[in-house]
Amino acid sequence: MASIDTRSSQHDEKSASVVTTVEDGEVSPGGDALTGPTTRKGVRFWLIFVAICVSLFLSALEYTAVSVALPTIVHDLEGDDFVWVPSAYALASTALLPTTGGLAEIFGRRLSMLMSLGLFALGSALCGAAQNMNWLIAARAVQGAGGGGILAITSIIISDLVPLRERAIYNGFIGLVWAVACALGPVAGGGFTERGQWRWLFYLNLPLSGFAAVLVVAFLRLKTPAGSLREKLGRMDWIGNALITSSSSACVIGLTWGGVKYPWSSIHVLAPLVIGIAGIAFFFVYEALWAKNPLIPFTLVSNRTSLSGYIQTFIGPIICIAAIYFSPVYFQACRNAGPVRSGVEMFGYGLVVGPMLIATGVSIARTKAYRAQLWAAWGFTMLAMGLCSTLRVDTPLARAIGVWVLLGVGSGIYFAATYFPVLAPLPVAENAHALAFFAFCRSFAGVWGVTIGTAVLQTQLTKKLPPAFVAQFPGGVSIAYSIIPAIPTLPEPLQSEVKAAFAESVAVIWQVMIGIAGIGFLASLFMKGLPLHTQVDQKWGLEDTAKAQDGDVKDAAELEKGGNASM
Template identity: 60%
Template sequence: MSPSTASIPQSISGQEKKNESDVAILESSAEENNDSAKTKKGLKFWLIILAICVAMFMSALEVGGTSTALPSIINDLHGDDFIWVGSAYPLAATALLPASGGMAEIFGRRFSMLTALGLFALGSALCGSAQNMSWLIAARTIQGAGGGAIQSVGNIIISDLVPLRERGVYSSFVGLVWTFAAGIGPLVGGALAEDGQWRWFFYMNLPICGLAAILVLAFVNLRTPPGTLLDKLSKMDWIGNFIFIGSSTSTAIALTWAGITFPWSSASTLVPLIVGLCGLAFFLFYEARFAKHPIVPFTLVANRTSLSGYLQIFFTPVITFAVTYYLATYYQSVKNANPIRAGIDSLSMSLSLGPTIIVTGISVSVTKRYRPQLWIGWVILTISMGVFTTVHSTTSIGHPIGFSVLVHVGAGMIYSAAYFPVLAPLPVSENAHALAFFAFCRTFASVWAITIGGTVLQNQLVKRLPIEFTSQFPSGAALAYSAIPTIGKLQDPLRAQVREAFAESIRVIWQVLTGISGLGLLCSLPMKGLPLHTQVDEKWGIEEGKGGNGEVQAGPRDNVHSNVADSQVDIGESEPSAQV
């Protein structure tokens, strides 16, 4: 653990304030670094942003479109493991996200982004050519590993170039691209699924991957850490990664089996769940006490403000991912919408999310405050999920569409502002690890969203679906999900009974999500309002010169910069009144 990060717990626990001369030095250094960062926002800076936006567009398009195409995919492949098709992607992304931060820190940003793009392209090609469910699930796993790393490394690169105080504006550009892609994703996925061409939804990622890779190679010219390949490999936390991957996989398997393959009280469910959760706890202990190069330094969660931010970004995707997946299920199973219509009905979510992210990001940059936006967002999100529980099979289609707008207005405010409390108490030298763990919390939440929602749905369908319907399928309610496209062909009263069963089962999901939203609101209360950094970590700036070995060497100013960052943590934690 570096000296800079080791000083954080002392400052958090109430270390004495710096004297006035130290403050003057800090402010002078911060202004100098801020001016330096501003000079880099020329053409090359915007080309780097373009490269990140193209990569993010591809990842978001896949996330938005899979849910509407999923029933048709399952039906064509004659499978019943729909939960694994949805959860394999975020599970793989989650398992490798902490490693992506370490990889970016050790091997450099460009190499890490190219590796992520390569994995995503490989996974997309395999998804498009899948001949059975096992093949598709394995391909989704590879795709998820690349997709998660794309999000993580993209945000890390932005943090290298833009100080936290200004980042809200620039992150809004990326957020706009993300929401646009997520918005058209259901339309694209639904249209291709409707025509039986869902495979092209995955194949079209290949040329976009190629374009993104060309842009990264040409323009993401950030400094590369010195050292041989062997030296860099020795700095990877292999033991920590092994513990984490095994524990997160065990947890996800238990959540997928619970109540469907095995009862919740069975050893087959409880053993992997307990082992997985205990393994995750041990992983954090190992990282804090034994890891020489931790992928998740304990300092990231050693203060209540960062911890609050991480919890908030965990709970928010649990809600939004579940709403995205299971609202599309509601439209197709209850309202007899085809995949294209379900995509159109889901479009309101992204149309409200994008502008909200932009306005919130700009408001943080202008006001230098993030707590009011987060609190307002949680209140809106909790209320909107509460009103979602009033939706039944006979409810007008306008109600869930309008409620989903409110959900994504609240969620958009949280998505845009949540990393400010995470990063404000930490030195900028911890950006890579902090943002990788931030992306991990967000992606791991999607595993819980899909599995919790799926478990609730299947358990409720077992109780509510008429026996005349489930008796047609050897796998029972699990296969009934893949039979959603056939519901419209049923005769009444069976058709009405099946739709009622789906509507009431999905309503239980909304009730669970309302409780989770309330918990997120409570977790937002302890965070402090801290000053935002005005500098970036210069050792990761745009490459302008090369050393004798072809790699940029960190200058002496980098060490000064690290000390300045540590000083800001001390002042920020001891002077929360600056933003109260």
């Protein structure tokens, strides 16, 4: 990281400026705008924490609820492009995530969060009112733009207020909120769906979004950058925004069409994929060489620890999202489970993720280390996927449910821990950019999880379903997906043959996921165990609440100059 000064300096406990040298150019730097470590958290902080937890709960609850309801929704709307329902959400959130980081850096956190909540609420209302698949897909894109922003800004706000060394515990609580939402989502989705009220999955977001917005307006009063609107707009990296938005969109379109709407060898799939991948590559070159205010500074990936963290951040959600979307296929298609029951049978995953997030946060906070936890995470994940690949129609239900507990252990650990190798080598002033790219990797990975699972399911069902059954669907097995709710009504022996085909096809998805988890494990071997920051960036502190530890109010100008105050 040639652009960062690595000169050593002595740490003065009363100083807000720290620069720590770390071997091989990976540094844990500070600056004049930093405050030293603190464990004091006032009422204002906890109210802000509640606001962002409520906002995050919205996104996670809806995302997992839709996965269980999807077969019924597609059936009711008489659609066939089922893969676009999750992919449209992921497309919008992925394409706009780097932009979200830039907006949060220029316009402030509160305005950016309110904009994201507004988009999420608008998209939810449109989803609930959808009369056909095209309407639903377009509405999901609007909803995804807001949901992705909520995820990114939540991480950014926590990084503004809590030093990295203390952040593991708070991330654990945020993870618990996410896990509770993931556990409740499938059950809520199944409950509304079985009563023919799946639209309320989306309408329910409206009052929750309003409540979250009230909390944000009332309590999320972080400092906002000075300058006129014209000056702020001038600091946006418009070329970089255009490049990453268009390129990631092209990739998602190609991945979504591949094997479902068009063959993988079709120009309709290859053209957007090639253009998108080339565009993303050029985006990174542009950001490194020419951008004045880069969305993703090259320093974010110029050391092996952060790069390893980003790769692991990308790999983990591929497996998690595939599990969320395709385990209900197994339970509903192979075991005659309704939407509610399939959600309950996934309970083991959601209930374990939360405690593991907190346990991992506690272990990182106490040991100040993160590598052993991540190695264990990939071990549990590969074991879980191996066991999942053995599930068949006649597998005992207890075993079919239990394997998801192991996956929950692995997921809980890596969702809590990948954050730390990403941020440990970077200056805290890069938090917004680093975390926006972090969220981008997670969101983009979700697209790959759905796409890889869909491609495998499509290919395997084409081979394994009875030809007479497939012949009933001129649109191919993408239409057959919508028939999942009707499988229990098929006559024998056709019903058993269809169930066996689905079970064997889904098993291949988990076999592919074993290899993908192996990539994550290999990436984890390259990270170093670096010290965790004890500072936060003071320019994003709470408005008018900075105080010295003796309780005296200090002038904000003194804080800007690195006075002895701490939050």
